[in-house]
Amino acid sequence: MNGLKVLVRRMSQTKKWEPLARVGILGVPFEKGQKKYGVSVAPAALRCAGLVEQLRQIEGLDVKDFGDVDTPKSPPSARVDNMEHLEQVSACAQALSVRVAEVLRDDRVVITIGGDHSIGVGSVDGHYKVNEDMILIWVDAHADINTNETSDSGSVHGMPVALLCRELSDYWPYLPTMDWQVPRFSIKNLGYIGLRSVDSYERLAIEKYNIPTFAMEDVDTHGIKSSVQHVLQQLDPRGEKPIHVSFDIDSLDALEAPSTGTPVRGGLTLREGINMMETIYATGRLRAVDLVEINPAIGTDTDRRHTIDAGLSILKAALGAPRRGTAPKGVLDLPKPTTA
């Protein structure tokens, strides 16, 4: 076959991606991956603030709320190998993984509302089961790639990435209760945006595995849009893989999203967050978004409102809400001016 024919055949084989106009929401009221009270009420707080109604306003979007994932009711277990509440974290992630896969198989973009970032183990595991070729963009102030040995806090919300990646599996001891989770996701499919609080061993891991990382200083240099485009390009130059965005609200500057457990100043503006999500939406390949670490129990009423609003804006951008508004369909002109 000549070169042209091969090219034509290859082009016709490449899947044409379009945004999915169907969405499923899952709430995960879980907070045992960190130490502060409150992050488990975020799904209820976001629903109260109009999560479902606001998403339904996006033209053509079919929104289904699948309710909350069952979270473990057992009393908090002891620390295992410097991992607080490992048993609960594991049970929650296992339940979430099953539910995420169900929503994806129903042909919907899955929106997972945490909960703390330890739930990323469940959402990414569930996504991987359906789309083995997925890429993962971890948007966060922190890298969350500690192991039990490198973590100072013992909080599992600082470890989900390390639990997920198969290349890091040798760095873990045997973890009781985690048998269900086989780390098969490859670190080669991971990218970071927004980092500005990275522990020393985390830095080592990022360098060792050459993880495409646009930390805040890189976002300053390149701008948010081309930072996102660079990460996507590095992970998937041909643009053919489904995308999972795990969005920690603390990637936003602490002034924009104050109600969160581990805030860090100097982060993304809400506009940058929105721009990032619009850019990813435009690829047509976004299939899963986690929104985690909103803690409505932290700060004042205004802090809470700003943080929840910021989260809603991020989700709307991820689902194609146009910032410039849409004109009414079939209407050709403005209403007649009323003359006095």
Ligand SMILES: NC(=[NH2+])NCCC[C@H](N)C(=O)O
């Ligand atoms: N998802 C988060 N907010 N993570 C914060 C992690 C903080 C710190 N690196 C730790 O491992 O404890």
